[in-house]
Amino acid sequence: MAIEHAAVQVVRKPWGIGDLHPWSSIDVAGDPVGELWFQRTHKHAAIPALLLKLLFTSEPLSIQVHPDDEFARSIGLPNGKTEAWYILAAAPGARVALGLKRRLTPQALRAAIRDGSIADLTQWRPVAKGDIIFVPAGTIHAIGAGIVLAEIQQRSDTTFRLFDYGRQRELHEKSAVAVSDAGPVQPETGPxxxxxxxxxxxxxxxxxxxxxxxxxxxxxxxxxxxxxxxxxxxxxxxxxxxxxxxxxxxxxxxxxxxxxxxxxxxxxxxxxxxxxxxxxxxxxxxxxxxxxxxxxxxxxxxxxxxxxxx
Missing domain, CATH: 2.60.120.10 (Jelly Rolls)
Structure with a gap:
C-alpha cells in the first residue's frame, strides 16, 4: 500500500532549458535541464512498470526508435518501450516527427541512416498545447525544439538513434533497422x-x-x-x-x-x-x-x- 508525493530526478541535457517555471521550482544552475523523472520516494519500494517524465526542449532531439517487448527480451532486457506525449506548452512552429513519409525496405532504411537522408524522410507535424501523441515501440520519431511535454512510458531507457544533427554521438544502424516499422503511422484513435x-x-x-x-x-x-x-x-x-x-x-x-x-x-x-x-x-x-x-x-x-x- 502506498500514497507518495513523487520525488524528482533532474536529468541535464544539452538540448534542455534553463528556466523550468511554472512546471518546477528547481533552481537550474549550471547545465540546462532536459528531463525531470518522477520516482517513488521509498528507497526499497518495488519498481513501477511505468515512468512519468517532463521534457523541456530548446533544440530538436535525435531521430530515434525504441524496441518492442519481444526484441528487448531477445537482447536480455525486461521489456521494450512504448510511450506517449502530452503537450503542455509549445512555441509557435513547434513540431514532432512520427513515422516516415513512405515505407522503406530495410536496405533503404539502412542507406538513409548512413547518408543522413532519414532526416528528410521523417513525417513532421505541428503540435499545440493539449495534443496527445502515441508512440508505439518500433515507431521512428523525434521531438522538436520549443516544447514542454509530459511523457508516460514503459520503464525502459533503450533508444536506438538514426540521426543526431551532427552531435557526434553513436548511431545504432543495425538495431534501428531491426526494430523499426519503417513507414507511415496508423491514424490514432481519438479521446x-x-x-x-x-x-x-x-x-x-x-x-x-x-x-x-x-x-x-x-x-x-x-x-x-x-x-x-x-x-x-x-x-x-x-x-x-x-x-x-x-x-x-x-x-x-x-x-x-x-x-x-x-x-x-x-x-x-x-x-x-x-x-x-x-x-x-x-x-x-x-x-x-x-x-x-x-x-x-x-x-x-x-x-x-x-x-x-x-
Missing amino acids: RRITTARTALITSQHFVIELIDLPANSNWALNADRETWILAIEGRARIGSTNMSVGDAVFIEGDRSGIEVGADGMRGLMAYPGPDPVVALLQGAGELTKYAGMSAGDAPKSSETVEVQA
Missing part, C-alpha cells in the same frame, strides 16, 4: 469520455492515460488497486496528506485516498497499466459505487460519476 470528469486519451496494452478535470471545491475518492500516477497540470488539489500544484506528481498503489480540489479546480493526467480504462477509479463525494465492475464500454455517458478501481 473517449469515460465520465464528465475523466477522458481516456490513450488506451494501449501497456498503459492508459486519462485527462481528469475536477471542478473547484469538489471532493473525490480515489481507489487504486494497481499503480497509478497523477500529474497536476492546472490548479491545485490535496490527495491524502499531499498538496499538489502544477508540476507535482503523486504515486498511489493498493490504497485509497481522498482528493480535495482547490478553489480554481484541478486538471491533471492520470496513468496506470493497460490494456483497458478502469471504469471505477474516481468517485465523487456521496456517489454510489453502482458501476463498479462494469467494462469500459458500459461507462456512463452522462454526468454520472463512478468509482474507479485503477
Whole structure:
C-alpha cells in the first residue's frame, strides 16, 4: 500500500532549458535541464512498470526508435518501450516527427541512416498545447525544439538513434533497422469520455492515460488497486496528506485516498497499466459505487460519476 508525493530526478541535457517555471521550482544552475523523472520516494519500494517524465526542449532531439517487448527480451532486457506525449506548452512552429513519409525496405532504411537522408524522410507535424501523441515501440520519431511535454512510458531507457544533427554521438544502424516499422503511422484513435470528469486519451496494452478535470471545491475518492500516477497540470488539489500544484506528481498503489480540489479546480493526467480504462477509479463525494465492475464500454455517458478501481 502506498500514497507518495513523487520525488524528482533532474536529468541535464544539452538540448534542455534553463528556466523550468511554472512546471518546477528547481533552481537550474549550471547545465540546462532536459528531463525531470518522477520516482517513488521509498528507497526499497518495488519498481513501477511505468515512468512519468517532463521534457523541456530548446533544440530538436535525435531521430530515434525504441524496441518492442519481444526484441528487448531477445537482447536480455525486461521489456521494450512504448510511450506517449502530452503537450503542455509549445512555441509557435513547434513540431514532432512520427513515422516516415513512405515505407522503406530495410536496405533503404539502412542507406538513409548512413547518408543522413532519414532526416528528410521523417513525417513532421505541428503540435499545440493539449495534443496527445502515441508512440508505439518500433515507431521512428523525434521531438522538436520549443516544447514542454509530459511523457508516460514503459520503464525502459533503450533508444536506438538514426540521426543526431551532427552531435557526434553513436548511431545504432543495425538495431534501428531491426526494430523499426519503417513507414507511415496508423491514424490514432481519438479521446473517449469515460465520465464528465475523466477522458481516456490513450488506451494501449501497456498503459492508459486519462485527462481528469475536477471542478473547484469538489471532493473525490480515489481507489487504486494497481499503480497509478497523477500529474497536476492546472490548479491545485490535496490527495491524502499531499498538496499538489502544477508540476507535482503523486504515486498511489493498493490504497485509497481522498482528493480535495482547490478553489480554481484541478486538471491533471492520470496513468496506470493497460490494456483497458478502469471504469471505477474516481468517485465523487456521496456517489454510489453502482458501476463498479462494469467494462469500459458500459461507462456512463452522462454526468454520472463512478468509482474507479485503477
